[in-house]
Amino acid sequence: MSRLVLIISGPSGVGKSTLLGELPREEFYFSISHTTRDPRPGEIHGRDYYFISKETFLDMLQRGEFLEWVEVHSHYYGTAKSEVDRAFSQGKHLLLDVEVFGAARLKGKFGPQAVSVFIAPPNLESLKERLEHRGTESEDKIKERLQRASLELAFLPFFDYVIVNDDLNKAKAVLLSIVRAELCKPWRLTLNF
């Protein structure tokens, strides 16, 4: 059975984590990124991220251990190659939650096998509201994230699919539909005719 590489992008505050958290873990392997930023309240090392020092990150980078990496808000984020191997060995769909530069790099690495999905807010206002209600960020940080969101949204047309997240259950159903549809691509099927 063919497995998918799912590249998921979308601006901060779009509800991406909640949406992806709804997907069944038996079918989807969530790639855990390495990051040099501090954990937010409730975030756990080895579950949400591998929280590492800048020195460790740069060491890993030099040893070529990252499939893709990027610097955002003065912090490094990267997908270790070991995460990808782990997903495939378990026979699960690989789920990669990355920003647009990472998405572009991963699409470049995996080719058409990878399916890129952009999670979009219904509009910019709702995104601003969500960032403000999160309450973990200063006003400056929110402004920075909104500017970042504009950049992310600019690359939306490059994605294979776009899900407008105005309803969690609907968005989840659509994401599972995309997976189901992609598994029907003739080149993914093994048929005996």
Next chain:
Amino acid sequence: MSRLVLIISGPSGVGKSTLLGELPREEFYFSISHTTRDPRPGEIHGRDYYFISKETFLDMLQRGEFLEWVEVHSHYYGTAKSEVDRAFSQGKHLLLDVEVFGAARLKGKFGPQAVSVFIAPPNLESLKERLEHRGTESEDKIKERLQRASLELAFLPFFDYVIVNDDLNKAKAVLLSIVRAELCKPWRLTLNF
């Protein structure tokens, strides 16, 4: 809201008609083909086909009234342009049930807007069984249809999607998933960012 042109192909006996009959008529407009073959028991003019004489068909052909047409088993089949206009004016997805030559022509006419879906049997044996159980055809006709099926199956890799019809409900869900996924293509969406 963007509407899809769905080109559906698959060999006789694969359960295509049953599957398509399950789709909601409020969302899908079923293109009705013109044909010069005789109606099978239970088939109704204007519902299953427009049953017309060879002379009428050739007249329409000469007047350029067909979007695509083909000759199979010494009978003509064609999609009238008027059917397509009718579908679009109702704001529904256009559903075209055609054999592979028609599918190729329609894909050529509509371009990437059109989504081609091949309905495949789990294997050739099950297809043979279904044709025999239908009981409306002579042994020679069944043999002819099986040869035709091999030809159709040869072009399966050209389709955007392939649904293996081993379970009606599953196949229906997959078809609706394909529709849902295709509606997430960024170039089909109207977004204000």
